[in-house]
Amino acid sequence: MTATEKLAAYIKAHPHAFGKVVDVDLLRDKLYPLDLTISNTDLTAELVSDTAAFSQYVDERLAANKCRYAVGGYMEHRTIYNRSELFGTEGEPRRLHLGVDIWGPAGTPVYAPIAGVVHSFADNNYFGDYGPTIILQHQLEGFTLYSLYGHLSRTSIEGLAVGDIIKKDQQIAALGNIDENGSWPPHLHFQLMLHIGDAKGDYPGVGYFSRKDEYAQNIPNPELVLNFANAIKA
Template sequence: MIRPLPDQPDLYAALRASGAAPEDLPALLAASAPQVRDRLAQVDQSLLRAVLRAGQGLEAIAGASVIRAALARADIAPILRPVPSRADSIVLRADGSNPGMPAYSDPAFDAWFEATGARYGLGPYGEKRSVYASAQFADAASAERRTIHMGVDVFAPAMTPLYAPLPGVVRLVHYNADPLDYGHTLILEHEVGSLPVFTLYGHLAGTLPSLLQPGDRVVAGEPIAHLGHWHENGGWAPHVHFQIMTDMLDQTTNFFGVAHESLWDVWQAICPDPNLMLRLPAGMFDR
């Protein structure tokens, strides 16, 4: 029997606790009060189904564990050359644990980073970041801000080239212009273990549209983009936000880069650790 969802501040928690199956979402919404339907109508519907799957004790994305296992075995080309190593990289935590570091969105960051002498700066996956406090990082289902970083950031000079990690097809080339968004954005679709998987590259240079367009095919190791300058990359120090997605949900021009802490188990199924493909040295992000 389908029971209406309670009209509570956190509708994700209500969905998880409902016991409903993903295919029951339309009936669940129809049974609920108009204000609940209106709030949930503003949210990615595939994300809601993923929450329902988790509530039933299932993988939030069917096949996510198969994709992770296939990626761990795959022959991956490096997206950066040379590959970041312990010798030439530093970890740049944005969780408040490094008070001497300017924010990634502070123009003073560039000089600070150059003074470290590092070739690359690395921002961790799964890190909780206070910078994501504005309304654009919340939605109608809950007042909770999405604060958990789902990519790995790699800081390097603007115009540093990036390379395709696997053969694939260009799924998205788009400019996301909101402040602190991705700026120029690329998403590739690949196939691993007969299942699709997607890679996202955010904060790119304006050269992107001249290099690739949706539908283009790429081969592993092919140049695909460059790191963008501040004015074109969403207002950040030059870096790439690299992310893996096992499912595009209902997104067509962008994709979530940060997750709800309360739904981290769901988001991990949607966006597994990018180091499955980056292959950074073990323990790189250990404190």
């Protein structure tokens, strides 16, 4: 059973277990599917290496399509990671995106979709990295689920403590700006994991394409929680 199948089975048995990650009206809002693969020819190396220009591109896509957020990315093979040496330049580079990105304005509130505790947090302050990051731990029936929130504002991790109790739909953070979120257009990296080993405040959000099947055993599709599919602009 893959991680997605395991979480899907839990949600089927507990259909109201999960709440929101961002404020969105799934009956009225439209979400823009942002393609960050090589097939998007707008994404030149020059564009993605310039964070301000990259941010402007995302903002223009949202405005032109009258969408509140841009979304996408689970198991997407992206070329944009060549903007940072963090993702490797020799051998097989990391290019497989393991979570879902939700692109919106800096300051956008971020919520815990299910009750849990603060597992860990850190400011991964490196070009192309997560910037401020929070990992929550959730005890479900029969297994543990971890949720990761990356590219946050620095104020999001101020005053946090490991073990803090978090309620369902509680605001836990806000999207960071380009000067604090790892130098990305403002967005949330939202990722789910069943096991994280000894990781604290960080867990890979981009992996190796050759290990895709392996990742699928541990990293569920966040769409199970988000339920964005019907709101994505055709």
